[in-house]
Structure formats: structure tokens, C-alpha cells
Amino acid sequence: MEIKETDNGWQEGMAKSITFIVTKDCQLACKYCYLVGKNEKERMSWETAKAAIDYILDREHDEMFDTESVIFDFIGGEPFLEIELIDRICDYLKVQMFSRNHHWFNSYRFSFSTNGINYDSEPVQRFIGKNIGHLSIGITIDGTRRKHDLNRVWKHSNGEAERGSYDDVVRNIPLWLNQFPGSSTKVTISSADIPYICESVLHLYSLGIHEVNINCVFENVWNEGDDIAFEQQLMQLADTIIDGDLYRDYACSFFSEHIGKPLDPVNDNQNWCGAGRMLSIDSAGNFYPCTRFAQYSLRSKKAWMIGNIHDGIDKNRLRPFLTLDRLTQSPRECIDCEVASGCAWCQGENYDAADTPTIYQRATAICKMHKARVRANNYYWNKLYRKLELEGNREEYEKNKPARKPETC
Amino acid sequence: MKKIIGKVTPEEKQEIQSLFERRNGLNELARILTADNAELYEKLVRDMGETGTRFQNWWDRMAAKYQWESSDGGNWEINFDTCEIYLVTK
Amino acid sequence: MIKYLIIQVDDTSVSYCHYPALTGKPRLISLDDLRAGILWAMKENVTVQFVYPSYRLPDEYHRVIESIDHADIVPAGCEDTGLLDKADVIVLDGMSRIASHTFRSNAAYVLRTSKEDLLTGRDAVAYLLDRVMRLNVVITDVETFTDDDTERYGKLLGSLAEAVAEQYAAGRNVQFNLLTDRLMLDRMNNCNAGWETIALAPDGRFYPCPAFYGDADKGYNIGDLHLGPDIKNPQLYRLDHAPICRRCDAWQCRRCTWLNCRLTLEVNTPGHQQCIMTHVERNASRRLLPLFPGTEIPEIGYLDPFDIAKN
Structure with missing residues (x-):
């Protein structure tokens, strides 16, 4: 008898979320985007990504990383602009978790929030095929063409007409739903x-x-x-x-x-918020309690760094997050x-x-x-x-x- | 057709979910590991065998314990959210 | 509610706490700002403390200062011996100051010292306890305290508890912030900068305490003499808005908001080092319980209350 498992939702609240800010670039310039410091220059290098992974996996039993499960999240800008790097990161993670007998090998996901524009590209599709059992991919589509195109517009130069991205995204929805029903x-x-x-x-x-x-x-x-x-x-x-x-x-x-x-x-x-229980890493190898505390996300405050790949995590800087309650x-x-x-x-x-x-x-x-x-x-x-x-x-x-x-x- | 034929305990569910995840992980790892890395490759092959056995043992053990209904050409499924076991027939 | 105003009369005024004193050129507060600060204190009915530099102030400054009831915080090496003779608090900036100083038994002393000097300076501290009515020891490099230092610090305080006990046996009820304060308190008694105390700096602006004046470029000023103090998020300086501290019973802790900012980036959240040190002090204070009948300090199983406060 064939045996099948269904897996709806995954380890809600039990997983550590580790975010790689692989690029601060995006094809779009969405009007509501909170990322005020997007740019084409700050792309994560392989060396930085590898150092971050080694730092994290070396600390399997540290209370920061001893959750039963892990979600490796890839964010931008648009993460799929860096699909080659992401593919290398994910391969390295799999090999390392397995060879180290790390407990996360039994419980991990790679998660993406994408604008969907290059979802059907060959490199992205190849990546999906390799990792299909461990992927969570969300494509952002805001609704009807007029609603979507109101905000989600292509980057454009001065004088260039504004162009919405609806058509470029909606064409990939059937493929996405087919792969991730x-x-x-x-x-x-x-x-x-x-x-x-x-x-x-x-x-x-x-x-x-x-x-x-x-x-x-x-x-x-x-x-x-x-x-x-x-x-x-x-x-x-x-x-x-x-x-x-x-x-x-x-x-x-x-x-x-x-x-x-x-x-x-x-x-x-x-x-309500999980900031402080998550970890974000930017292209410079700096650690943040959540991506929203990286400088490119902040309009008027300094980045809230909690360490970096060289010096490690300064746990003092996490204390305010881990003791924060609603009333206070x-x-x-x-x-x-x-x-x-x-x-x-x-x-x-x-x-x-x-x-x-x-x-x-x-x-x-x-x-x-x-x-x-x-x-x-x-x-x-x-x-x-x-x-x-x-x-x-x-x-x-x-x-x-x-x-x-x-x-x- | 799909019908509920039983339920396992959360601990039992956790055991098979972990094996399920490991099996998927090994399968995906197998796509990128080559025999060039002999030591790791052997470890992978060994693990795939062991995990497959433990996986099947779980279903055999649970089927014996709970005496689940079965049918020719059908298969059992587990819902990891509810711990429910289904019999799926065509 | 603000109860105390600390007026730092010069950029080079002595530090009496964890923060480093500024090391640039002297710059006195202007006489106009000094007068305005005193006037503000009178109208707001707050108690004033002046913090002095090592050099002698112009007479005009003394005349203005004498126009209000106040306390003086003076460096042990102050050139103005007249001021030193009447100082309420005398600051010894480092162990090396001890040998050359002539102690006054009716003054309170602050000893600012590095962690390492303190851990190896048991006899010097005991010497001070024999000569002063009150001693506040302040460690100037709290951030260097590691979990490995815990045992050494506990041993030092245990040994100093014996020195305190000897003083009591001799009829001298010396006060020592690291050991006797916890025994004499029945609730939190912290610095309360930004809540009950604020500072007026030589630039004519208010700060939660003089420590923040050194970080003036980080936007910690809380108003000026023209418009008065304007503390944004004032609740964060209060104990009830400090999730770790409000359930803590190391009541002698300074709960230094400046250290909090340096270590955790939040005024209301202490760093691990500060919590560990104050709990070692709290626990060492238990050795003196026989000297304080009726006082209780329960045994607890943690050194950092963060471990019980974290979500």
C-alpha cells in the first residue's frame, strides 16, 4: 500500500527564522515599500553567506539556535535576483546540516517572498525543482490590475512613463499554484x-x-x-x-x-512581534533582530545591530526584545x-x-x-x-x- | 475517496513527521552530492537506507497497534496538523 | 516627578559614577545658565547638587552657588581645599588616590575603580571602610565583567563583608553601597535618572544625568533652560516600565540608564553584566544579615533576572 503524508502549515511558532538579505536591489519601486535604502550595490557575497552559516551551525546548542526547526528566509529587494547565490547557500546548508548531524536537517524550510517577476526563469525553476520539498514561496500580487499597478511599478528613470508590473506577475501565478497548491x-x-x-x-x-x-x-x-x-x-x-x-x-x-x-x-x-527571536544578516555580515532594523529599512533611526559574523551576537542587545511585553x-x-x-x-x-x-x-x-x-x-x-x-x-x-x-x- | 480511519498521538506524529522530513532532506541532498565526496556519499546512502526502514517500521507498528482499515490499491495518509490517519482509495 | 537637579558646572567636572569624565579643555557653565538653573530649581522645588572640576572656580560662581541650599560633589584632588573641606561627596578617581588623601569621617566617598583593580584591591577598600562614614564603589568598566569574574567578585565581597562586620563590632556602622545598602532597603532605590533626577550641563541643556552629556551628539538632551525639561517617553525611566528591573530585588542596584543604553540600547533594560554584579552583591549582603535583625534576603536560584523575565 502506498503511503502519503500531507503537510499543511509548518512548525508554526516552533522554528527559528534566519533571514539572509541577499540584495537590496529590486526590479520594482513599490510606492508603499518600507525599504527606504534600496540600492544595486549591496549584494551579499558568498564568503559572507558562508561565514554566517558557519557561525550559526557552529552554535547548534546555543539557546539562540536550539529551536527544533529552522526557516531560512531569503529577502531583498527581490531575492530571486540572487538565485545563483541562494542556490549555493541552500546546497551548502544541506550538506553542512547533514555532515554535522545537525538536528535542523530533520526540520528546515527555505522561504521566499518574491515579486514573482522572474519566477519562471530557468535558474529559479531549477532551484525549485531541487528543493521542492523544503520550499515556501509567496508571490506578492496585490489584486486587480489597477490596484496592483497603483503601487507595484517598475523602477523608472525621470521622464520615463510609470509602468505597472501586474502582467509580469500574473502570468506566473498558475505555475506557482501548480507547484505549491x-x-x-x-x-x-x-x-x-x-x-x-x-x-x-x-x-x-x-x-x-x-x-x-x-x-x-x-x-x-x-x-x-x-x-x-x-x-x-x-x-x-x-x-x-x-x-x-x-x-x-x-x-x-x-x-x-x-x-x-x-x-x-x-x-x-x-x-505580538517576533523581532529578537529571529535573526537577519545583511551583505556586510551584520546581524539584526529582524530585517526591519537594518539601515535600509529605517527612515529616521540608526540601524539596531546585534553583532556581526566576526564578533558574534551581542546578547545584551537582544534583551529589550526578549523582555518586551504588550503593556509596557x-x-x-x-x-x-x-x-x-x-x-x-x-x-x-x-x-x-x-x-x-x-x-x-x-x-x-x-x-x-x-x-x-x-x-x-x-x-x-x-x-x-x-x-x-x-x-x-x-x-x-x-x-x-x-x-x-x-x-x- | 478519503476517509478518517484513526488517529495517532502527538508523540507518534512527531516521530513520523521527523522521519518524513529527513527522508525528503536526504532525497534532495542526493541530487547535489556526488560519489566524488566518498565519505559523505556513503553516509548519505547508509542514512537513506536506515531512514527508509525506520519509516516503514513506523507504519507497520502503528497499523498493528491501531488495526487500521486498509484496501487494495488504497493508501494511508497522515495529516500532521491533526494527527489523523486517512484511507485514500481511488 | 523630578526631585533632584545635578548641575555639572564644567565640562571637566569629576565623574562620580560609571561614565568617564570628559577629558577636553575646561568649559564652565555660563553664569547666566547657572543662575537660570538655580532659579528653575527653586521654582520647581528640587534639591540641587553641584559637580565640580579639579580647578578652583571663580569667586563669582561660588557666590551664585551659595544662593541655594545644595550639596557639593568634589574630586579628591580638587585644588580648592576650602571646597574639599565642606564637600558632601568626595570622589576618588582610582585606587591610586587613596594613599595621598586625607580622609574626613563626616563625608561620603565615591571610589571609581576598574574591575580588575577592585578584584585585587580588597585591602584598599577595607582601609577606606575604616575611615569613612559612607563608601560608594563604582566600577568604571562594567562591560568587561564576564561570567568568569562572578566567583572572584563573590569572594571579594565575602571578604569585605567580614571587614564591615568588624567595623560594626567596633561600633562604627559604616555604610557600603555594595553590601549594606541592600540590607537597609525595603524596595528599589535606584539612581532614577530621567525620572526623579535630571542634570544641567555646561551647554545649558538638560540631560537625564551627566553621563548623557558625554553622548550629547546622540540626541540625549531633554530640553533647555529656556523651555524647561521636555523628556520624551518619560515612562521608560520609571521602574514600572523596566520589565527586568520591576521584578528584581537587588534593590541596591543603581539601575544606571546610561549603562543600559550603552549595553542594550534601551534606557529601561539593564545589560547582563550589570545584573550579574548586583546579584553577586545582593547575595553577599546576606552574610551580614545577623547585623540587621528582622531583615530578610531570600535565597534565589539565578544571578540574572533576565532569565526569569524573558518571554
Whole structure:
């Protein structure tokens, strides 16, 4: 008898995330991109990558690296611009983990978040073929052509016409879904995108993407009235999903039964963000608690380096991250908030936006958008459950509702 | 057709998941290792054999322990999220 | 709430704590800023401490300083012997200062020393304990303290605890920050820079403490005399916003925010070295429990409270 295993979701919360910032270059110049210091020069060398790998694998039993599993994450810019380097890194990792009898050989993934433009290129496809059992690849597509092309535009020189990247990405979606069935996509919303949210989620469903993870940017970009427009878009989306029975097979992270409740100061005091438990390495061999703390990600603060491949990790610089809790970083309005659950933050954006160089000042630019989301979310579940009850389908839905992965930044 | 025929404990699931991951890792490693690196190559071949045996032993052991239903041409699957075992038939 | 104002009267004013004194040319605070600082202190009802350089200040400065009730922090090698004679706190900058100094039994002394000098300087410290009413030992290179130093530090403090016990037996109830402070406290008693104490520097600006003046280019100033102090994120200087410290019982710890910034980049988070050292002190203080009836310091199984505070 043939025996098969299915593997949905992978080691959520149990894996160490190690990010290689392989390049700070990208073909695109997305308008909402938080990477303010992108450039074509800072590319990781093989020597730096190898030194970082050796440093990490040499410390198998250090508490920094003794997690059961590991996710090696490759980020840019656009990571697939450096596919040759990535291929070499992954081969080296596999050989080293195996030859050292490292426990991560039994539990690792290579993870990518790509703009999808050169997904079908020969080198990328060859890489995928070699590592298919250990890959997690997310292609970012923002929705309909007009929504996607509003922000995700090609780099262009002065005087050159702005060109969207929708066509260059969407052509690769079928191949991607064929290779990674059940993949989800990540959509980012800023102020100008609000009118296109509903049509964009539905468009992504129509492309065969069954799970759309979508979130508002944490930066202070919101204008007067954005919350109302956002709420209306989400309610329109809720109506379409429910009236069209799409909820049976599709999921959108905007709608979650667990958001919009007060949070207990004792039991719900944990930090939301994983910065400090992750490790990022840039082309110079510097270590960061998360990519968002590298200089190219920061508008107004100095990079928060925690060491480098030569001197190792300065654990003192991780202490603030590992003792950070929700209450200590939150202003009173967040602590007392009646709809606090599901309101997220990015530790890097908190740092970047803070009045002093601290990760302990929570940015609240997203507040009104979260509250709008909660109102629309309440509408969604009230409407859905009423419908299911009237149809006598609630019990069946509860049994078979699509599983959702936890939201991550 | 796919139906649930049983469930294993989280510890049992962890054992087979680890073997599953190792088997995949060895298979992918085999694509880049050549016989030039004799020592590592031998280690790989040996490990593939051992892991394959342990893998099959797990299914045999669990099938005996839980007396799972089977059918000709069908196969068993495990869902690593739920620890559930399915019988999949065409 | 601000209770204390430390006025650093010159760029070369002595350091009485972990930070290094500035080593450039003398630069006095302007008389106008000095007057304005004193006026601000009077109106805000805060206690003032002046920190002096080694050279004699112009008389005009003394006249202005005498216009407010205050305390003086003076280097042991100060040329102004009149000032030294009435100083509230005298700073010995290094072990080498001990031999040449004439001690006053009614002054508090600060001994600034490197870790290595302290670990090998048991007799010098015992000598001081025999001569002063209060001794604060401050290590100037805390960042060099390694886990390997823990045992040596514990042994040193154990031996100094015997010296303190001898003083008590002789009827001299000497205060020694590393050993007796923890026994006399019933809660955290830290430096509280930026929360209860701020500093006015020679540039006429406020800082959480004089240490931050040395890092003025890093943007640590918290206002000026014209507009008054404006402390951003003031909550981060408070104990309740320090996740490691708020559950710690090494109550004698300085909880030095400047060291915190240097080691962990956050004002509210102490580095491993600071925590280990203060816990060795806390534990060594237990040896003197018989001298403090009714006082309890429970035995604990960690030296770094980060181990219990981390998520």
C-alpha cells in the first residue's frame, strides 16, 4: 500500500527564522515599500553567506539556535535576483546540516517572498525543482490590475512613463499554484488602495488563490475618512463572500473570529512581534533582530545591530526584545482598548516612528483602521452565522471551515 | 475517496513527521552530492537506507497497534496538523 | 516627578559614577545658565547638587552657588581645599588616590575603580571602610565583567563583608553601597535618572544625568533652560516600565540608564553584566544579615533576572 503524508502549515511558532538579505536591489519601486535604502550595490557575497552559516551551525546548542526547526528566509529587494547565490547557500546548508548531524536537517524550510517577476526563469525553476520539498514561496500580487499597478511599478528613470508590473506577475501565478497548491498571497493596503480592496480580494480568489493575507501598512499614511472607506470596502467584501458562498473554500485574513475583543492585562500580555527571536544578516555580515532594523529599512533611526559574523551576537542587545511585553510598550489608549485583540504592530516601525530611540513606544497610526476592520468583521460574522443558522448549516460549517494560518508580519 | 480511519498521538506524529522530513532532506541532498565526496556519499546512502526502514517500521507498528482499515490499491495518509490517519482509495 | 537637579558646572567636572569624565579643555557653565538653573530649581522645588572640576572656580560662581541650599560633589584632588573641606561627596578617581588623601569621617566617598583593580584591591577598600562614614564603589568598566569574574567578585565581597562586620563590632556602622545598602532597603532605590533626577550641563541643556552629556551628539538632551525639561517617553525611566528591573530585588542596584543604553540600547533594560554584579552583591549582603535583625534576603536560584523575565 502506498503511503502519503500531507503537510499543511509548518512548525508554526516552533522554528527559528534566519533571514539572509541577499540584495537590496529590486526590479520594482513599490510606492508603499518600507525599504527606504534600496540600492544595486549591496549584494551579499558568498564568503559572507558562508561565514554566517558557519557561525550559526557552529552554535547548534546555543539557546539562540536550539529551536527544533529552522526557516531560512531569503529577502531583498527581490531575492530571486540572487538565485545563483541562494542556490549555493541552500546546497551548502544541506550538506553542512547533514555532515554535522545537525538536528535542523530533520526540520528546515527555505522561504521566499518574491515579486514573482522572474519566477519562471530557468535558474529559479531549477532551484525549485531541487528543493521542492523544503520550499515556501509567496508571490506578492496585490489584486486587480489597477490596484496592483497603483503601487507595484517598475523602477523608472525621470521622464520615463510609470509602468505597472501586474502582467509580469500574473502570468506566473498558475505555475506557482501548480507547484505549491494551496499557497496564500500577502496583500498590503495603504491609503490609495482602499477603493480597490473588495475587487482585489475577489480577483485573487478568481486566480485560484484560496487564502489572501492582507493587512494595512503600519506607517502613518492614513488620511481623514480612510477608516470609513475601508469599513465600507470590507462590508462590500463581506456581502460578496457570504452571498456568493465563497466562505466555504476561500479565506481572507481581514475576517477573523478572534479579533475585536478587550485583552486581559495578565494573560494577553505577550509581545505580538517576533523581532529578537529571529535573526537577519545583511551583505556586510551584520546581524539584526529582524530585517526591519537594518539601515535600509529605517527612515529616521540608526540601524539596531546585534553583532556581526566576526564578533558574534551581542546578547545584551537582544534583551529589550526578549523582555518586551504588550503593556509596557502600549499607551493607555491601547491598554484600555475595548477592541484590542487583532491589533498588530511592527516592532521595527515602532522603533522608527518613536520619539526616542526605543522599541518600547508603540506606534498607533493604525488605530482607526483596526477599529474600522473590527466593525466590518463583526458585521461579517453576524451575517454569516445568521445565514448558516437559517440554512441549518452552522454545525457543518464549524466542522469544515477552512483552516487559517496565523497572521504574521 | 478519503476517509478518517484513526488517529495517532502527538508523540507518534512527531516521530513520523521527523522521519518524513529527513527522508525528503536526504532525497534532495542526493541530487547535489556526488560519489566524488566518498565519505559523505556513503553516509548519505547508509542514512537513506536506515531512514527508509525506520519509516516503514513506523507504519507497520502503528497499523498493528491501531488495526487500521486498509484496501487494495488504497493508501494511508497522515495529516500532521491533526494527527489523523486517512484511507485514500481511488 | 523630578526631585533632584545635578548641575555639572564644567565640562571637566569629576565623574562620580560609571561614565568617564570628559577629558577636553575646561568649559564652565555660563553664569547666566547657572543662575537660570538655580532659579528653575527653586521654582520647581528640587534639591540641587553641584559637580565640580579639579580647578578652583571663580569667586563669582561660588557666590551664585551659595544662593541655594545644595550639596557639593568634589574630586579628591580638587585644588580648592576650602571646597574639599565642606564637600558632601568626595570622589576618588582610582585606587591610586587613596594613599595621598586625607580622609574626613563626616563625608561620603565615591571610589571609581576598574574591575580588575577592585578584584585585587580588597585591602584598599577595607582601609577606606575604616575611615569613612559612607563608601560608594563604582566600577568604571562594567562591560568587561564576564561570567568568569562572578566567583572572584563573590569572594571579594565575602571578604569585605567580614571587614564591615568588624567595623560594626567596633561600633562604627559604616555604610557600603555594595553590601549594606541592600540590607537597609525595603524596595528599589535606584539612581532614577530621567525620572526623579535630571542634570544641567555646561551647554545649558538638560540631560537625564551627566553621563548623557558625554553622548550629547546622540540626541540625549531633554530640553533647555529656556523651555524647561521636555523628556520624551518619560515612562521608560520609571521602574514600572523596566520589565527586568520591576521584578528584581537587588534593590541596591543603581539601575544606571546610561549603562543600559550603552549595553542594550534601551534606557529601561539593564545589560547582563550589570545584573550579574548586583546579584553577586545582593547575595553577599546576606552574610551580614545577623547585623540587621528582622531583615530578610531570600535565597534565589539565578544571578540574572533576565532569565526569569524573558518571554
